[in-house]
Structures are given as C-alpha cells and as structure tokens.
Amino acid sequence: MLKLFKSYVKALHECNPSIAILSVNASKQNLPPLSNAAMVNATDINKLQIYFKSYYPNQKTNLSGYINVLTVLDFAELDIAPSVYEWLKSN
Numbered sequence: 694m695l696k697l698f699k700s701y702v703k704a705l706h707e708c709n710p711s712i713a714i715l716s717v718n719a720s721k722q723n724l725p726p727l728s729n730a731a732m733v734n735a736t737d738i739n740k741l742q743i744y745f746k747s748y749y750p751n752q753k754t755n756l757s758g759y760i761n762v763l764t765v766l767d768f769a770e771l772d773i774a775p776s777v778y779e780w781l782k783s784n
Contacts, residue, residue, distance in 0.1 A: 697756040708774030715761035717746045
C-alpha cells in the first residue's frame with residue numbers, strides 16, 4: 694500500500710507540482726503537508742497513517758480510503774490529467 698500511495702502522489706505532482714497532501718487525522722493538522730518528492734519518498738508505513746486512512750482495517754494491497762489533496766485544480770481537471778489518468782487506469 695505504501696508503494697501505491699507514493700506512486701499516486703507522484704502522479705499528482707506530475708500534473709501540478711504545487712499539490713500537497715494534508716493529514717487526514719484532525720489531531721495532527723499541525724504536521725507539515727507532503728508537498729515535494731523528498732517528503733513523499735521519506736514517508737514510511739507509520740507516516741502513511743497520518744496522510745492516508747484506509748476504508749478497511751488491515752488493507753495491504755490496494756489504495757481505498759481517505760486522502761486530503763490540496764490543489765487549485767478541481768476534480769474534473771485532476772481526473773483527466775495524463776499522469777493521474779494513467780495511474781487510475783493501471784491501478
């Protein structure tokens with residue numbers, strides 16, 4: 694799941710470098726957003742729990758859950774961006 698998360702965020706950054714991933718945990722909103730490749734690459738399984746909350750307990754093989762994406766693009770623009778579209782199609 695960590696590998697999928699990182700590849701998804703990479704696809705988001707390719708379509709808009711100013712995209713940031715915010716914490717999904719309200720008590721951790723003071724933590725910095727994942728706003729560049731170095732921060733995303735440094736994310737481990739423990740940090741993943743701050744930025745992604747899965748729909749199902751013990752989910753390991755897919756990326757179904759909550760993620761807070763901060764962007765100036767609306768969903769329709771994000772969904773058709775080539776890098777995101779290809780990621781969604783292949784995953």
